[in-house]
Amino acid sequence: MLFNSIEYLLFLPVVFILYWFVFNKSVKVQNILLIIASYVFYGWWDWRFLILIFMSTVVDYLVGQQIYRNIDDRIKARSWLRVSMVFNLGLLGTFKYFNFFVDSFVDMVRVMGYDIKSTWTLAIILPVGISFYTFQTMSYSFDIYYKKLVPTKNLTAFIAFVAFFPQLVAGPIERASNLLKQITDARKFNYTQAVDGMKLILWGFFKKLAIADSLAPIVDDIFVNYGEHSASTLILGVCLFSFQVYGDFSGYSDIAIGTSKLFGIELMSNFKFPQLSRNVAEYWQRWHVSLSTWFRHYLYIPMGGSKVSKLKSVRNIAIIFLVSGFWHGANWTFIFWGGLHALFYIPVFLMGRNRMYADNVIGENTYLPSVKEMMQVLATFSLVTFTRIFFRSPTLTDSFGYMKQIWTHFYYEPYVHPMGYRMIDFFVLLALFNIYEYLIRKDERSPFKFKSQITRFILYSMVVLGILLFYDDGVNRSFIYFQF
Amino acid sequence: MKKLILKTIIYIFLILVALEITVRIFHLYTESPQRFIDKYGVEKMTPGNRGYAVTGNRNQDVAEFHINNAGFNSYRDYNPKKEKFEIALIGDSFIEGFHQDYYNSIGKKIENRLKGVEVYEYGYSGYDMANQLQLINAYQEDFELIDEVILYMNYKNDLKRAEYKPNTEQIAMFRSPLFQIRDHIKLLAYGSKIGILEPLKNLVTGKAFSNQKQGFKTNVIETKTPAEIMKRDQRYLDNFRNLVRLYGYDKSKTTLLLDSTKTSPTFLDYCNANGFKYIDFSTSFKKTTKATTLIYDWHWNDHGRELIAQVISEYIKNKNKNFVAFPIGNKH
Numbered sequence: 001m002l003f004n005s006i007e008y009l010l011f012l013p014v015v016f017i018l019y020w021f022v023f024n025k026s027v028k029v030q031n032i033l034l035i036i037a038s039y040v041f042y043g044w045w046d047w048r049f050l051i052l053i054f055m056s057t058v059v060d061y062l063v064g065q066q067i068y069r070n071i072d073d074r075i076k077a078r079s080w081l082r083v084s085m086v087f088n089l090g091l092l093g094t095f096k097y098f099n100f101f102v103d104s105f106v107d108m109v110r111v112m113g114y115d116i117k118s119t120w121t122l123a124i125i126l127p128v129g130i131s132f133y134t135f136q137t138m139s140y141s142f143d144i145y146y147k148k149l150v151p152t153k154n155l156t157a158f159i160a161f162v163a164f165f166p167q168l169v170a171g172p173i174e175r176a177s178n179l180l181k182q183i184t185d186a187r188k189f190n191y192t193q194a195v196d197g198m199k200l201i202l203w204g205f206f207k208k209l210a211i212a213d214s215l216a217p218i219v220d221d222i223f224v225n226y227g228e229h230s231a232s233t234l235i236l237g238v239c240l241f242s243f244q245v246y247g248d249f250s251g252y253s254d255i256a257i258g259t260s261k262l263f264g265i266e267l268m269s270n271f272k273f274p275q276l277s278r279n280v281a282e283y284w285q286r287w288h289v290s291l292s293t294w295f296r297h298y299l300y301i302p303m304g305g306s307k308v309s310k311l312k313s314v315r316n317i318a319i320i321f322l323v324s325g326f327w328h329g330a331n332w333t334f335i336f337w338g339g340l341h342a343l344f345y346i347p348v349f350l351m352g353r354n355r356m357y358a359d360n361v362i363g364e365n366t367y368l369p370s371v372k373e374m375m376q377v378l379a380t381f382s383l384v385t386f387t388r389i390f391f392r393s394p395t396l397t398d399s400f401g402y403m404k405q406i407w408t409h410f411y412y413e414p415y416v417h418p419m420g421y422r423m424i425d426f427f428v429l430l431a432l433f434n435i436y437e438y439l440i441r442k443d444e445r446s447p448f449k450f451k452s453q454i455t456r457f458i459l460y461s462m463v464v465l466g467i468l469l470f471y472d473d474g475v476n477r478s479f480i481y482f483q484f
Numbered sequence: 485m486k487k488l489i490l491k492t493i494i495y496i497f498l499i500l501v502a503l504e505i506t507v508r509i510f511h512l513y514t515e516s517p518q519r520f521i522d523k524y525g526v527e528k529m530t531p532g533n534r535g536y537a538v539t540g541n542r543n544q545d546v547a548e549f550h551i552n553n554a555g556f557n558s559y560r561d562y563n564p565k566k567e568k569f570e571i572a573l574i575g576d577s578f579i580e581g582f583h584q585d586y587y588n589s590i591g592k593k594i595e596n597r598l599k600g601v602e603v604y605e606y607g608y609s610g611y612d613m614a615n616q617l618q619l620i621n622a623y624q625e626d627f628e629l630i631d632e633v634i635l636y637m638n639y640k641n642d643l644k645r646a647e648y649k650p651n652t653e654q655i656a657m658f659r660s661p662l663f664q665i666r667d668h669i670k671l672l673a674y675g676s677k678i679g680i681l682e683p684l685k686n687l688v689t690g691k692a693f694s695n696q697k698q699g700f701k702t703n704v705i706e707t708k709t710p711a712e713i714m715k716r717d718q719r720y721l722d723n724f725r726n727l728v729r730l731y732g733y734d735k736s737k738t739t740l741l742l743d744s745t746k747t748s749p750t751f752l753d754y755c756n757a758n759g760f761k762y763i764d765f766s767t768s769f770k771k772t773t774k775a776t777t778l779i780y781d782w783h784w785n786d787h788g789r790e791l792i793a794q795v796i797s798e799y800i801k802n803k804n805k806n807f808v809a810f811p812i813g814n815k816h
Contacts, residue, residue, distance in 0.1 A: 006683035020485060194488050420779030422544070460495065461502040468503070473679025 001044035002478065003255045004208055011041065016262055020189055027186050031160040034183075034263070038165035042128075049127040052091060057162040059087045060137040064151035067144045077145055084141040088134040096126055100330030128482050129169030131327055135294055137162055140176040142298050149177055157184045166259040170252050170481040172270040172290035175297075179267070187264035196446065197261025203447035204254030206463045208479070211247030211433060214470040215240045215426065221418040223392055223402070230413035231406040238402075241392050242385045243430055246275060248480045249288070257445070272444045273437055274384075276362045278376035280344040281354035283384055291327070295320050310350070317349060318342045328391075333399055337390040344383050361441050369438075419474075429470060504671045513673040514538040516582075517551050519658055521650045524622035527608060527615065528555030537582035539781070543677075550586045554604070559587045562604045564629035570602045571800065572627065574616045575636025575741070579607030583783045593793030598800060604630065610651070612641060613724065617731035618648035620738075632803075633738040634763070634796060639747040643720035647730060717750040724751070735759050741796065743769070765795045 001008050015037045023033040043050050063084040070076035093101075140161075143149035152158050161180040167173075222229060222237030229237070253270035260267045270290050277283035284292050296305075300320050306313045318339075325338020348354050362377060363369040369377070393399040417423055440447055448456050507513055517533035533551040553561045557580055564570045573579055573591055581589045591603035606619060616635050620627045627633065637643075657663060666672045675681045708716070740762035744752060755762055768791045769776050776788035784792060 006687050010687075189485055191485075191488055195491075198492065416779075420540075457495070457498065457502075461499050461506075464499055465503060465506055468675070468678065468680065471678050471680050473682060 001041045003252065003259075004205065007044065011037075012259065012262075019263055027184070028156055030187065031156045031183060034160045034165070035156065035163060038160070038163035038168060041165040042163065042168055045128050052095075052127055052130065053133055053163055053168075054159075056088060056091060056134055056137050057159050060084050060140050060162075061151075061155060061158050063087075063141050064144045065153075067141060068151045071144075071147065081141055081145045084138055088138050092130060092134055095130055097326075097330045104332075132171050132173055133162055133168060135173050135291075139173070139294060139298065140180070143176055149180075152176075152180060152184060154184055164260070164265070166256040166263075167267055170249070170256070170479055171288075172253060172256065172268050173294050174267060174290070179265070182265045190264060193261050193264065193266075197258040199448045200254045200258030200261065200445065202258075202460065202463060204251040204256075204258060206467055207247040207251030207254065209251075210429065210463075210466045210470040212244045212251060212480075213248075213475045214429070214472055215244040215247070216475050217418055217472065218415075218426070219244050219392070222415075223398075226398070226402045226405055229405065229409070229415075231410040232412040233415045234402060234406045234409075236415055238385055238388050238392070240426075241388050242275075242381070243433075245388070245391070245480055246271070252479050252481065254447075269444050273361070273441050275381060275434065276377055276438065276441055277380045277384075278357055278362060278373060279348050279353060279380055280341065280383060281348045282357040283380055284341075284345065285358055291324065295324055299323065306349075313349070314346055317346055321345065331394075332396050333390045333393055336396065336399065337387050340387045340390065341384075344387075363438070363441070419472075425470075429466070500671060504669065507670045507674045511536060511538060511546060512543050513670040514543075514677055515549075516667075517549065517557075519655055520555075521652065521655055522555070525648075525650045526555075526619050526622050527611075527650060527655070529557070529608070531555050538677075539583055540778075543674075545583065545778075547581075547583055548585045548587075549582055554606075556604075556606050556608065557581055557586050558589065558591060558605045560602065560604075562626070564602075564604070564626050566629060568602055569600065570604055570630045571632045571634060571796075572604045572606060572620075572630045573634050573636070573796075574606040574611070574619060576607065576611045576638065576642075577609040578638075578783060579605055579611075579636050580609050581605070581607055581789075582609075583778060584786065584789065588786075590789050590793050590796075593790060594797050594800075597793060597797040601800070612645060613637060613643055613727055614645040614648035617727050617733065621731035627734075631737060632800060633734070634741050635738065636741045637747075637762075639720070639742065639751065643723045643751075646723040646726040648727075713748075714750075717748040720748070721751055721754055724754075733760075735761070739763055739799065741765065741792070763795055763799045765792055768795050 001011060015033070019030055019033055023029045039050055039053075042053065063080050066080040066083075067077045070080065140149070140151075140158075144151050157180065161174075161176060161183050164174075164179065164183070219237055219241045222233055223241070226234060226237070250271035257267045257269070268290055270288060272286040272289065274283050274287035277286055300316055303316045303319065304312055305316060308316070321338040321342035322335055323338070325334040325336070325341070328334040328337070345354070362373050389402050390396075390399045393402055415423060440449065443449060448459055450456050450459070514537050515535035516537065517535065518530040519527065520530060521527055529551045531551055531553050533549070535549055537547050537549055539545045539547070549557045550559060552558045562570075571591075571594065573594075579590065589605060591605040594603045595601055606616075608615070611619075613635070620633065666676060672681070738761070740755070740760065742762050742764060743766045744762075744764040745766045752762075754760070769788070772787070772791060774787045776784060776791060778785045
């Protein structure tokens with residue numbers, strides 16, 4: 001079920017009312033409702049893949065118990081942890097990466113001069129959200145192994161934790177220490193929390209419907225026909241893709257966080273205005289936070305993080321980014337994307353500037369950013385946007401073809417929207433959007449934090465009007481990150 | 485909890501009111517005249533309706549319409565007389581002309597080129613050949629006085645029926661309370677136009693549940709085999725013959741307006757062999773370097789309409805060579 005579907009518009013109020021009015025007698029009953037709702041939510045897409053979620057849930061529930069039982073016997077505990085990893089990564093390997101490995105092997109052999117035909121690739125579809133829920137269940141086993149968490153004996157709560165519908169298919173990838181605890185504890189309706197949730201949902205819908213979906217046809221047109229465009233159009237295309245993917249994914253996260261609030265549950269922030277980052281390190285503290293912290297906690301730090309020699313730290317950073325790229329998709333384009341981010345991040349790390357902006361935002365104590373900050377933001381946006389060529393292109397050949405086309409057709413040419421929309425409308429929309437995001441830059445969880453009720457009302461109306469004005473009924477409404 | 489629900493309802497209501505006002509101020513909604521079926525069974529629009537049709541994907545094109553006494557969008561009323569030279573231009577939305585101001589229609593453009601001629605535009609969205617021939621048949625007396633009749637034919641859509649039947653269901657739907665409400669609440673009219681209400685409609689009709697995976701499919705291009713095309717062409721030709729038989733067709737003054745590149749060669753051969761005249765505007769459209777259709781849909785833009793007016797005018801001039809100009813009062 002998509003958040004931006006009529007089914008969800010009916011589903012959410014029904015579950016909300018049942019949750020607070022009918023199933024409010026005990027946490028256990030509420031959790032059972034959450035499980036049913038979550039399985040219906042996921043099964044709406046394809047009920048057959050519910051078995052994978054259920055299996056992943058049961059395996060990590062049992063593995064968690066075993067790790068805890070053998071917590072002092074590190075070898076045994078590690079063996080049990082490996083069971084979780086083998087199972088979850090095995091699911092990912094089969095459904096997401098198997099064909100990639102087979103094809104890459106065939107290509108490699110072909111390069112060596114042997115022409116073989118692949119007969120091993122599987123005709124399978126990628127289950128929605130598999131990368132998200134497998135990472136979430138693995139984090140549970142990791143936390144128990146690292147003695148940060150005591151396993152739960154409440155299977156109902158654990159099933160609800162893994163399948164919690166607002167964040168099941170595209171995150172935020174939650175840690176058990178945050179989400180599971182809230183699911184096991186009694187929940188009380190909180191008016192302020194619910195209102196904040198609704199505001200986030202509205203803002204998320206705006207980002208998805210007005211920003212991401214309206215830009216999608218332009219980006220698709222430019223990337224599909226890149227060979228026919230000039231540099232100015234190609235640069236425009238990749239810049240707009242940056243905004244599209246941000247609107248799409250952060251919009252989803254906002255709706256997920258907002259929906260959770262309606263059920264009295266707080267999810268972690270996933271986006272903190274990454275387009276306002278002053279260097280690539282800050283960007284990664286603001287972009288897809290739940291994934292970057294996952295890699296930090298469960299891969300980077302166990303490898304030694306930055307507590308080892310500079311050379312090893314650089315190696316660790318490179319590994320993190322390459323793995324992160326590979327997590328996104330079984331395609332060399334994502335590995336290149338990750339590699340480029342590593343290349344941009346490592347100099348910042350070596351200069352000791354990677355934590356420089358961890359605790360502050362652009363224009364921290366001023367209304368306007370300084371010229372230096374603006375230049376930094378522009379430079380960071382340019383670098384990140386450049387990597388998006390790999391992120392968006394279907395193959396490496398297309399990525400390099402796109403760049404070559406920019407180089408060989410380096411001139412300005414006015415771009416005409418494939419549906420004849422005025423491009424100026426989009427530029428005004430993006431300008432207003434970025435100015436507004438700058439105004440609210442200090443709190444990503446409160447997009448309408450204005451004292452005046454009238455101001456808030458005007459903003460709500462303008463946001464809804466923006467959705468109506470930029471609504472495009474011809475767009476595929478699925479979320480980009482569903483494919484990961 | 486009660487406070488949340490109450491405040492949500494109040495906020496939603498106030499936002500909807502604010503949006504209704506905004507939509508009205510910026511005229512984001514489109515107006516459409518009432519439609520009805522007259523005593524002869526002809527589908528037309530209610531005379532006297534005036535308003536603004538808003539088209540374009542960003543609702544950027546506003547065109548004024550005016551429904552005349554005959555029930556069609558035109559700046560003039562139709563009063564054919566023997567001593568005048570009249571041209572009837574009949575067709576669907578391309579002729580109806582809600583993409584242009586009514587005083588700048590194809591008919592007006594023809595009149596500007598052929599002084600003294602009156603062009604009567606019988607344009608109605610959805611008209612096919614059955615509608616057109618039945619209209620001429622129903623208003624025989626008027627059409628006997630009209631000197632030239634041009635029937636716009638879109639081959640792909642216009643020959644699907646072998647007989648005319650008034651679309652009573654559609655007219656009843658337009659007159660239903662639901663549509664009346666939609667037309668009065670401009671936000672609903674706007675929402676319906678941009679397609680945002682489509683999922684809601686699908687939900688009411690049950691389509692939302694039966695076609696839930698449709699959104700994930702890519703567009704499928706329908707292709708037909710040569711045998712299927714031949715079968716279709718034969719069916720269309722039979723339909724045309726039947727319509728001519730049922731409603732009549734004055735070959736001396738009736739001419740089809742068509743794009744030969746989009747019309748079956750079988751049909752064109754039939755026309756050539758049986759004396760059905762046609763104006764082919766494809767050459768004129770091919771020659772021009774400027775766009776001939778609106779960028780957001782397939783209807784003719786001002787340049788396209790200008791070319792159509794030009795080919796019709798030239799055709800009329802050539803056909804009536806004795807009259808280089810058409811001064812008012814002269815009858816050929």
